[in-house]
Amino acid sequence: MAISEPIIAAPAHRDQQLSRTWGQPPGFWGWFKNVHHTAIGIRYMVTSFIFFLLGGVLAGILRWQLARPENNAVGPDLYNQIFTVHGSTMIFLFAVPMMFQGFGVYLVPLICGARNIAFPRLNAFSYYIYLVGGLLLWGGLLLNTGADAGWFSYVPLSGPEFTAGKRSDIWAQMITFTEVSALAVAICIATTILRHRAPGMTLNRMPIILWEKLTIAIAVIFAMPAVMVVSSMLLMDRTINTQFFNPSVGGDVLLYQHLFWFFGHPEVYIIFLPGTAIISTLVPVFSRRHIFGYVPIVTSVVATGFLGFSVWVHHMFATGLPQMSESFFTAASLMIVIPTATQFYCWMATIWHGRLQFKLPMLWVFGFFFVFLIGGLSGVMLASVPLDWQVHDTFFIVAHFHYVLIGGALFPMFAGLYFWIPKFTGRMMDDHLGRIHFWLFFVGFNLTFFTMHFLGLRGMPRRVYTYTPEMHWGTLNLLSSVGVLFMTAGVLVFLVNFFRSKRYGKLAGADPWGAGTLEWATSSPPPAYNFLELPTVNGREALWDAEPNQPIVGGIREDIPEMLVTNSLDSEPQYKEEMPGPSIWPFLTSIAVSIAFIWSIFSPWGIAYGAIPVTIALIGWLWPRGKSPTPRYDNPRMEKSWNG
Amino acid sequence: MERLRERPILDVSGLPSVAFGRANTTWFANVLYMTIEGTMFALVIASYFYLRTRSQDWPPYQLPPSLWYGVANAVVFLLSVIPARIAQRAAPEGDRRQIRIALLALAAFAVVNMVIRGFEFTALNCRWYDNAYGSAVWALIGLHTGHLITEFVETLTILAISFTDKMEGTRLADVAINSDYWYFVVITAVIVDFVIYGTTRLL
Numbered sequence: 001m002a003i004s005e006p007i008i009a010a011p012a013h014r015d016q017q018l019s020r021t022w023g024q025p026p027g028f029w030g031w032f033k034n035v036h037h038t039a040i041g042i043r044y045m046v047t048s049f050i051f052f053l054l055g056g057v058l059a060g061i062l063r064w065q066l067a068r069p070e071n072n073a074v075g076p077d078l079y080n081q082i083f084t085v086h087g088s089t090m091i092f093l094f095a096v097p098m099m100f101q102g103f104g105v106y107l108v109p110l111i112c113g114a115r116n117i118a119f120p121r122l123n124a125f126s127y128y129i130y131l132v133g134g135l136l137l138w139g140g141l142l143l144n145t146g147a148d149a150g151w152f153s154y155v156p157l158s159g160p161e162f163t164a165g166k167r168s169d170i171w172a173q174m175i176t177f178t179e180v181s182a183l184a185v186a187i188c189i190a191t192t193i194l195r196h197r198a199p200g201m202t203l204n205r206m207p208i209i210l211w212e213k214l215t216i217a218i219a220v221i222f223a224m225p226a227v228m229v230v231s232s233m234l235l236m237d238r239t240i241n242t243q244f245f246n247p248s249v250g251g252d253v254l255l256y257q258h259l260f261w262f263f264g265h266p267e268v269y270i271i272f273l274p275g276t277a278i279i280s281t282l283v284p285v286f287s288r289r290h291i292f293g294y295v296p297i298v299t300s301v302v303a304t305g306f307l308g309f310s311v312w313v314h315h316m317f318a319t320g321l322p323q324m325s326e327s328f329f330t331a332a333s334l335m336i337v338i339p340t341a342t343q344f345y346c347w348m349a350t351i352w353h354g355r356l357q358f359k360l361p362m363l364w365v366f367g368f369f370f371v372f373l374i375g376g377l378s379g380v381m382l383a384s385v386p387l388d389w390q391v392h393d394t395f396f397i398v399a400h401f402h403y404v405l406i407g408g409a410l411f412p413m414f415a416g417l418y419f420w421i422p423k424f425t426g427r428m429m430d431d432h433l434g435r436i437h438f439w440l441f442f443v444g445f446n447l448t449f450f451t452m453h454f455l456g457l458r459g460m461p462r463r464v465y466t467y468t469p470e471m472h473w474g475t476l477n478l479l480s481s482v483g484v485l486f487m488t489a490g491v492l493v494f495l496v497n498f499f500r501s502k503r504y505g506k507l508a509g510a511d512p513w514g515a516g517t518l519e520w521a522t523s524s525p526p527p528a529y530n531f532l533e534l535p536t537v538n539g540r541e542a543l544w545d546a547e548p549n550q551p552i553v554g555g556i557r558e559d560i561p562e563m564l565v566t567n568s569l570d571s572e573p574q575y576k577e578e579m580p581g582p583s584i585w586p587f588l589t590s591i592a593v594s595i596a597f598i599w600s601i602f603s604p605w606g607i608a609y610g611a612i613p614v615t616i617a618l619i620g621w622l623w624p625r626g627k628s629p630t631p632r633y634d635n636p637r638m639e640k641s642w643n644g
Numbered sequence: 645m646e647r648l649r650e651r652p653i654l655d656v657s658g659l660p661s662v663a664f665g666r667a668n669t670t671w672f673a674n675v676l677y678m679t680i681e682g683t684m685f686a687l688v689i690a691s692y693f694y695l696r697t698r699s700q701d702w703p704p705y706q707l708p709p710s711l712w713y714g715v716a717n718a719v720v721f722l723l724s725v726i727p728a729r730i731a732q733r734a735a736p737e738g739d740r741r742q743i744r745i746a747l748l749a750l751a752a753f754a755v756v757n758m759v760i761r762g763f764e765f766t767a768l769n770c771r772w773y774d775n776a777y778g779s780a781v782w783a784l785i786g787l788h789t790g791h792l793i794t795e796f797v798e799t800l801t802i803l804a805i806s807f808t809d810k811m812e813g814t815r816l817a818d819v820a821i822n823s824d825y826w827y828f829v830v831i832t833a834v835i836v837d838f839v840i841y842g843t844t845r846l847l
Contacts, residue, residue, distance in 0.1 A: 118669055118673070119669075119673060183680055186676070187673050187676045187677065190676055191669055191672055191673050191676070194672065195669050195672060196669075199654055221676060221679055221680050221683070222679070222683055224680075225680055225681075225683040225684040225687060226683075226687055228684070229684055229687045229688060229691070233691075233779075233783070236772075236779070236783070237779075240772065240773070241772075241773040242772050242773060242778075242779035242782070242783070243773065243774070243775050243776045243778070243779050244691070244695070244776055244779050244780070244783075246776065249774070249775035249776060250695060250698055250699045250704055250775045250776035250777055251695070251698075251775075251776040251779070252694070252695060252698045252776070255691055255694055255695065258694070259687065259691065262687075533651075536654055549650075549651055549652055550651065551651060551652040551653060551654045552651050552652075552653060552654070553653075553654050553656060554653035554654065554655050554656070554657070555653075555655045555656040555657025555658070555659075556656060556657075562661075564656060564659075565663065565667070565669055567667070573654070573656045573659055574659070574663060574667050575659050575660045575661060575662065575663040575667060576656065576659050576660075576661050577661070577663075577669060577814075578661065578814070615797055618797075619797075619801050622801060623801075623805070624805065624810040624815060628813060629661075631661050631662045631812055631813030631814070632659075632660045632661040632662065633660055633662050633736075633738075634660040634662070634663065
């Protein structure tokens with residue numbers, strides 16, 4: 001691709017033209033037709049944050065009930081529903097949709113230097129499907145039909161014999177909704193990263209956050225089918241009498257656990273890798289230097305993605321597996337330490353050799369280092385079978401995975417929010433309130449969850465709704481519950497800060513942090529077309545490494561929503577693709593799919609009859625409309641026969 | 645205020661607006677989609693063999709599925725690759741007539757596949773509620789039938805588009821991609837057939 005000499009041109013009102021081309025329809029129905037990635041990304045973040053707040057309220061109720069022995073704030077049945085919906089909400093409706101979908105959908109196209117995400121209508125569809133899945137789970141809880149067999153709904157407890165009614169069916173279909181959503185986004189994000197990167201952003205120059213999003217997308221593609229298969233088997237066992245998990249006629253309950261954890265462990269990395277992606281993005285910005293050890297970090301990220309698929313059995317050490325396989329999975333689980341520690345060392349080296357600016361997002365990064373390290377260390381302990389047996393199903397496990405998940409996802413999330421909210425809203429968050437938020441949350445978190453290690457070692461089992469005073473667990477439980485008050489106060493301070501800053505905050509400008517990735521090359525918030533001038537890239541930190549006269553891309557049509565497609569390895573321009581515009585059909589399709597899925601809870605014919613409107617909606621979606629400009633083929637014979 | 649453009653331009657105005665094969669983004673997404681679906685098949689097949697290890701007799705105290713419908717359908721599936729390939733080759737040439745004929749033939753093959761599949765269901769010699777073996781067999785063949793029907797509807801839709809003036813540009817690329825997906829349906833059909841009909845007899 002030749003680069004022409006500098007030219008001077010003054011194209012008239014290009015921004016207005018681009019706004020017309022890429023703008024989304026206004027008004028009530030316009031909301032349902034919007035297919036721009038920034039809008040959908042914001043929706044994912046807002047919705048999943050609301051689910052986070054709701055899940056937090058449930059956590060508060062759990063801690064209220066456990067605050068003292070023989071408390072009767074909630075009974076055992078409601079307690080079961082609350083901890084199940086709490087876990088399911090935090091994993092399926094908050095952590096993945098926030099960390100992978102929300103941040104990914106909003107940021108990936110911007111960091112790639114693209115004007116929209118690949119397959120924007122599929123992306124919009126994924127949001128509605130996710131929303132319905134969340135409403136289904138919570139609607140069930142409000143109608144006293146909340147899932148109640150734990151966030152992983154093990155059989156036989158969740159099976160037809162022990163859970164009558166519709167509680168487990170609602171859980172199983174909620175899984176289908178959220179996983180279809182994550183899979184759709186995985187396709188959009190992987191395609192955007194591999195085919196829509198700005199020219200010059202070769203794989204070797206791709207920002208680490210894109211490597212991580214790509215790894216997660218591929219992990220989603222291989223992991224999510226497992227949970228869809230297993231939740232469908234559960235649903236079929238419950239609704240049409242299949243016998244997958246019925247041991248009396250050849251079924252096997254451990255099949256459920258194998259399939260579930262084949263998804264479930266990669267899921268941990270699907271939640272945690274976006275966290276490290278944020279850390280790897282923020283550390284160089286606030287250390288004012290390129291990241292140390294780009295290649296080891298990228299290798300570690302990809303290795304974590306792979307290794308994540310080889311450790312699922314460590315969730316099943318207490319099920320009586322052969323000793324050989326326990327040893328293998330112990331070794332595999334311990335191996336995960338290597339790539340994670342490599343990343344830690346690279347971050348430390350970057351900070352050590354940089355000029356550290358201890359700004360608010362960086363405070364949360366240090367919070368992550370501390371909390372996640374503790375979670376990682378208790379993970380190393382749990383990888384060993386004897387210790388795992390000892391503390392299996394106790395509060396030690398609860399402490400461990402909250403350190404890993406809150407450490408690995410929530411602390412980086414807040415770091416990321418304080419970092420990118422100026423980009424999302426155009427205004428800075430208040431630094432002072434942000435620090436109050438941090439300390440309240442940090443102290444509260446450690447108070448709540450560090451005490452749980454001791455409760456676990458003293459034998460307090462998970463998922464019990466109360467305990468007797470003779471167990472002497474009361475004081476630690478009370479301390480743990482007090483911690484929740486601090487965390488709640490912290491989150492409230494965040495909300496106040498957000499709404500205040502959104503209105504009165506200092507204007508952020510395009511690049512308030514002096515960061516190097518391409519999302520900072522455009523105004524905050526970005527215009528409907530993302531970039532007025534499509535960038536090219538000269539290094540791993542596009543803005544830091546740009547030449548003074550870094551070329552821009554010219555020759556992309558601006559009267560239609562056209563995007564450049566580049567090849568996967570070298571991001572050489574290949575062709576120009578006309579992107580789909582706003583459409584109501586993704587929304588209508590999501591309604592049709594939702595009807596089919598929810599109907600199938602009540603009757604197996606739901607899928608059969610429900611397939612008819614789904615088919616109609618899909619044809620409506622895919623049917624070409626309007627007049628596209630004359631296509632331009634790369635086959636000269638074709639140009640002749642077709643246009644001639 | 646109009647802004648002056650003073651930077652060198654990487655001029656992409658000469659690039660095509662349609663790409664066939666691997667360059668096409670939808671081709672790429674289709675590969676990812678087939679990976680998802682392929683993982684699902686792999687997991688259901690793995691479950692089938694896992695359940696087999698839990699049973700002394702396989703199939704448990706019943707006859708394996710009758711062979712001939714399965715074999716007949718596999719043969720029809722393999723033959724259907726011919727029209728799929730013809731459509732795929734005609735697409736980048738823009739040969740609209742050949743595309744229509746090939747897609748019509750492909751849809752006809754799919755109808756035959758679905759009819760034989762109906763007979764297959766009657767000759768499985770088990771019901772999904774009998775035991776775990778029956779559940780696994782029905783799940784496998786059911787999963788594949790879902791794909792067969794989806795692909796049939798997709799082929800019909802593209803066939804309908806090919807009779808309008810919209811069959812140009814990226815729609816032509818879609819014809820080629822549809823054939824890729826058909827190959828996936830054929831390959832999974834042969835594998836599912838081998839698991840259900842073959843392994844019960846051979847292994």
